[in-house]
Amino acid sequence: MTTGDPKQIVHAADHPPFLWWRGEVIPWDSATVHLTMVGWSAISAVFEGIRAYWNPDDEELYVFRLEDHLKRFAQSQRFMRMKQTYSQPQLAEAITGLFRANGHRTDAYCQPLAYMARTVPGYLAAEGVPSEVFITNRSAPSNLGSGKASRCCVSSWTRISDNSLPPRAKAITNYQNSRYVSTEAQLNGFDSGIILNDQGKVAEGAYACIFIMRDGVASTPTRTTGILESITRECLIELLGDMGIRVQERDVDRTELYVADEAFLCGTLIELEAIASVDHFTLGDGGPGPVTKALQARFEQVVRGRDPKRTHWLTPVHAKAGAPA
Ligand SMILES: Cc1ncc(COP(=O)(O)O)c(C=O)c1O
Structure with a gap:
């Protein structure tokens, strides 16, 4: 709970004081549902993962690609044949408002989640049921520039299609696939797994898309390879272009992972993380390669509002929500 100036808000160890549910910012602990909602209720739930970055010079928290995330959120609800209860501008206002209510002045992560509002389980074939939405956020320090590199394996699991x-x-149901991949990778001593699709081509990481560098050219599996249509991936294609690096969206073979000069995973939560090795084949010197490092630095400039060409990708939280930075 909170009192007084948002800057003085002390966050509980594991969650902030407020979340957003059914159109209102409410105390975290008062957001409860009946036990019978647990279980089947998640079968049709869809969500988004959105990052916000703090810029100390501007004293501003910038939400990254908010409109694009909300567009994908709407698309996910459409696949579920949910009737959307909130418009994208309403959700944008809810997200920026929740960041303000929780007094976030650090890098943060936000998850809106939509589920069928009907409370009785058993809606396996439901159509046109209104969605209910809740939104949570939490502090999530950026790892850009951490120098981290992941030891990956190619998973024995196949990507959903x-x-x-x-x-x-x-x-949410799609993430069982990611969970199998990650669990297998970790049990076998790796940091994370890379999944092949049903054609045997590289699809993505467990929770992230993938790029490889070979002979100065960046390659990433296409949108029809079984990937989540990643917003970070789209940004990086543009930023690599700015850096004068040719990008190919194409099929990537498993063995190309073994001979790549460097490779990296990308996604909202993971941001841009170097791959140290795949199936024990070390890439480069096993640390972030030169393109990965340069791209991380450029991406960080963009997300913190220090690239005047890309401020349209940011939504400031403390300025009027939705206004360009
Ligand atoms: C399965 C999967 N693929 C790819 C991504 C990357 O998508 P984005 O860059 O939009 O976060 C994510 C992360 O959200 C993911 O969960």
């Missing part, structure tokens, strides 16, 4: 569980929808 468009005719089974469409990867284009950010549905």
